[in-house]
Amino acid sequence: MMEQVQKGEITSVKTEYPRIRLMKEMLQRLLENKLAVVGGVFTILLIFLALFPGVVATHSHTEQDYSAVLVPPSAAHWFGTDELGRDLFSRVIYGATTSLKAGLISVGIALGIGLPIGMLSGYFRGVWDEFLIMRITDAMLSFPPLVLALTLVAVFGAGLENAMIAIGLVLTPSFMRLIRGEVLAHREKEYVEAARASGLPSWRILFIHILPNTIAPIIVQATLAIAAAIITEASLSYLGLGTQPPTPSWGSMLSTGQGYLEQAPWLGLFPGLFIFITVLSINLFGDGIRDMFDSKLK
Amino acid sequence: MKSFKGWSLVAFTLTILLIVSGCSDSASGDSTREMGDKSGRGSGNGKDKLVIGLDDDPPQLDPHLSSTAVDRQVLHSLFDKLVDIDEDMNIVPKLAKDWDISDDNQTYTFYLQEGVVFHDGTPFNAEAVKFNFDRMLDPAMGSPRYGEVEQVEQVNVIDELTVEVQLKTPFSPFLGDLTDRAGMMLSPTAVKESGEDFSRHPVGTGPYQFVERELQSHIKVSRFDEYWGEPAIIKDVLYKPYTDENIRLTNLISGDVDMITVVGFKDIKKIEGNSAVKLSAKEGRGFLGLHLNPAKAPFNNKDFREAINIAIDRQAITNVVYHGAALPAVSAFPPASWAHNPSLEVPKGDLTKAKSLLEKSGIKDPSFTIKVKPVETDKQMAEMVQSMLQEIGVTVNVEMQEIGSLLSSAIAGDYEALYLGWDGRTDPDGSVSRFFMSNGYNNYAKVNNPEIDKLLTDARVSLDQEERKKIYQRFSEVVFDEANYIFLVHIDENKAMKTNVNGFIHYPDGMIRPDRIYFD
Secondary structure: OHHHHHHHHHHHHHHHHHHHHHHHHHHHHHHOHHHHHHHHHHHHHHHHHHHHHHHOOOOOOOOOOOOOOOOOOOOOOOOOOOOOEEEHHHHHHHHHHHHHHHHHHHHHHHHHHHHHHHHHHHHHOOHHHHHHHHHHHHHHHHHOOOHHHHHHHHHOOOOOHHHHHHHHHHHHHHHHHHHHHHHHHOOOHHHHHHHHOOOOOHHHHHHHHHHHHHHHHHHHHHHHHHHHHHHHHHHHOOOOOOOOOOOOOHHHHHHHHHHHHHHOOHHHHHHHHHHHHHHHHHHHHHHHHHHHHHOOOO | OOHHHHHHHHHHHHHHHHHHHHHHHHHHHHHHHHHHHHHHHOOOOOEEEEEEEEEEOOOOOOOOOOOOOHHHHHHHHHEEEOOOOOOOOOOOOEOOEEEEEOOOOOEEEEOOOOOEEEOOOOOOOOOEHHHHHHHHHHHHOOOOHHHHHHHEEEEEEEOOEEEEEOOOOOOHHHHHOOOOOHOOOOHHHHHHHHHHHHHHOOOOOOOOOEEEEEEOEEEEEEEEEOOOOOOOOOOEEEEOOOHHHHHHHHHHHHHHOOEEOOHHHHHHHHOOOOEEEEEEEEOOOOOEEEEEEEOOOOOHHHHHHHHHHHHHHHHHHHOOOOOOOEEOOOOOOOOOOOOOOOOOOOOOOOHHHHHHHHHHHOOOOOEEEEOOOOOOOHHHHHHHHHHHHOOOOOEEEEEEHHHHHHHHHHOOOOOOEEEOOOOOOOOOHHHHHHOOOOOOOOOOOOOOOHHHHHHHHHHHHHOOHHHHHHHHHHHHHHHHHHHHHHEEEEOOOOEEEEOOOOOOOOOOOOOOOOHOOOOO
């Protein structure tokens, strides 16, 4: 957190260099980071799979073939078939949609709630910032994220939609904290003072002047949170509380596969591998973006 | 100086570690030798401890308060019942060595075994039997047994070893109910002393007595030396809970567990192919299927219920979900039961007929939700039904709920379809009345059919099995026709054990009576 709060540096960089040159330099920094490039390529591939699963899938992801149950990987079924004779490759591909949806929507919810509250809280300070909002986030952050998500899903009921809401709420306090800290650092800066002195209304100062200057750490936090959300959705589905059948989800496929580790190892292997690669790629990419914004790294 | 202190601390720790490991080494070495010696003598009794892997930690060891199947696994070694069943489900003597039933089927006279004492030394007699019935019937107890013994009007002590039970109405399933928890006899002394704490130190007359329990870890019982019957062969029995079926099986194959009470269907082939373990399979007496809620659309339409009933291919479910270790079902009674109706044919998934029934029902774009437990087999079954009904244009949603909230939904009638079964009882009545009688304890669907009520009441009054059989056969036809409950499968009763476990008798109730088990 501390590290990200210090990103106030960026603005000073911005005023020293012309905009284009800066962007070129940042892009170059990103491309020099080999791991981030690999992560980025995989992330783009994943987004493609999630948007157009039908293009890649070789079979229907729900059609059951009782004469081909638990068939090992072969030319006909690249990843083998599952316990109900469904093509595992196609299910894993369609599972990307679920995972990406879970990642994006829950982070969207967290940002939607966390961003405005964090900004107002950091800009206006006062009693409800110190004593209400920050204490609530403290309380929420004191729970392990998965436990909190489990509790929320237990209250809302199982299902992908409810799981996404629960994950979004769990992620909210960390965004609130981050954004508040950023705004807190910026509100004392000269450009904000200048804006205030020229009589601009508070909302304009906040959203037109401060927000663009704090966006970098928010993007970094969001990429990391997407990865965390995908893992949490997989965990909830693994526990039977997330995605409901027959919609494929990597977490629930992994959970089924666990029981067949000896008879049919491919059942757990491929969904597990995809969770691993996805989360790793998004994290590497996120790290790359963080470094890209950081002018001190050269 | 400082570094010297540090080194001496390391040396000291190492010395202690050496001593400790040396001790444990010699200890385990000794015990191995001891076992080796014993088996060397050919007694075949090298091990004196049977470890049974349960599917859960039993919540309740008071038979009068127990409401889960896993409790019964432990209770059957601690408590004797008035009567028991044999391998073929015939009722045989236990604590009651004989009994008479009056012609009006309302008075049962039990002649008790002499020389029986409870684990705490209290003699077992007619007074103890009366005490136990009174406890189950006491409304303040709120005993789950109440439904099984509510027909009891009063219990009279005739003499020390003779007791007479008067029923309010004729009730032929009565003896069948006494083969399980309702027939288990608790020590009156222990009950009075420990009250509600009885579950923590249960006292019965069984071949094993309670020693200790550590929650979520183990329950230990030990041979009762003053047992009235043949004493148990193995001295100690340890029950350990393993909720995950994969972990349970792994512990059987490569751990210290000797037997497991619940076997995953997908693991049956694996067990059969492994020489370290063996499988004991028996046709189950229960059923699994779907409760359809006739109070809610679309199941308030009888044609629609019928369409669903015949569209589901039971044989496919049997093969895929239960890996062949089940029989497709059409009624509550499996083919092995005397109450089975052989003229009812198991539907084979007749989609053409289902489609025409669907058309007749007049429902456009039908859809419904099946609620299931978050259990792999239940989920698979639901997904198969989903896929089968898709072919006749019915959309099925699946919702998983953990068992507690699933039962609440069932009781509240808050469901469209719900996958719940029953493990079956000794008397056919125990398998069906609770679900299908208008005042039944588990009549979630609120079935209220005068013909069913009359049939089930008649079957309770009659003592003639042939006559009862005809009644139950008719009952099965009516229930199939009504289709408020769709019978899908009768799953097998499976137990798995290490190859050296012998003497296990597979009772139809699936309960392990460990006293005749030995190692070789």
